[in-house]
Amino acid sequence: MSSPPPPLPGARPPGLRPPRNWLQRNLKWALPLFVLLIVGGWSLTSWMGLRQMSAPLESSEPYREALARAGRNPEVAAALGQPLRAKPFPFGSINQFGDGGGADMVIRIQGPHGSGKLDVRARRSQGRWSYPRLQAELPGRHAPVDLRDDRDRDCAILPGCR
Numbered sequence: 001m002s003s004p005p006p007p008l009p010g011a012r013p014p015g016l017r018p019p020r021n022w023l024q025r026n027l028k029w030a031l032p033l034f035v036l037l038i039v040g041g042w043s044l045t046s047w048m049g050l051r052q053m054s055a056p057l058e059s060s061e062p063y064r065e066a067l068a069r070a071g072r073n074p075e076v077a078a079a080l081g082q083p084l085r086a087k088p089f090p091f092g093s094i095n096q097f098g099d100g101g102g103a104d105m106v107i108r109i110q111g112p113h114g115s116g117k118l119d120v121r122a123r124r125s126q127g128r129w130s131y132p133r134l135q136a137e138l139p140g141r142h143a144p145v146d147l148r149d150d151r152d153r154d155c156a157i158l159p160g161c162r
Contacts, residue, residue, distance in 0.1 A: 050089050057090045061129055062103040062122035069147040070109060070118055070136055076145060079138040080111030087115070099127045114139045118147075 007013065023030065057063055063086075070076045071084045092105025101124040108117050121133035131152040135144035146153075 054089050057092060057094055057103075057105055058086075060094050060103060062094070062120055062131070063090065063105065063107065065122075065129065065131075066105075066107055066118045066120045066134055066147070067109070069134065073136065073145060073147055076116070076136050076138065076147075077111075079114065079140065080109065080116060081113035082111060084109055084111045086110075092120070096124065100124055109136075119144065 012018070067084070067086055071082070076084065087108040087110055090105050090107045092103065094103040094105070095101050103120065103122040103124075105120045106117055107120065109115060116136055116138040119133060119135050119137065120131070122129050122131050124130075131148050134147045134152065136147055137144045
């Protein structure tokens with residue numbers, strides 16, 4: 001009677017599964033990590049893009065002036081409380097060319113008692129900003145609060161002032 005030949009070096013005995021590679025061994029944590037990295041990278045890129053787009057608005061004089069006037073207004077302080085802060089990512093546009101330009105923006109604001117928004121339309125002429133529209137829309141109020149001073153109200157009426 002003859003016996004089977006001895007196995008070749010490196011051959012697997014019959015019935016054993018082949019060894020698993022790295023991906024097969026680590027798929028349970030590698031796949032969720034990969035998805036998390038993709039989603040996190042996309043989110044970070046989107047957030048940085050939005051910050052880059054809103055930076056010119058946040059550094060503009062109409063933005064700073066609107067926040068300062070809202071912080072000084074007693075009606076806004078009563079409705080939202082103090083301190084008042086701007087939420088991220090204002091909406092709008094700003095154009096400056098020489099001594100002229102304009103800005104139209106909406107700034108979301110928040111205080112300890114609630115949140116609202118500032119609606120700003122500003123015009124720049126001869127290096128000075130005027131505000132044809134600068135108002136705060138507050139919760140519980142049907143009419144917006146006018147934040148313009150007398151000079152801005154007069155300038156909004158006169159065509160040569162814009």
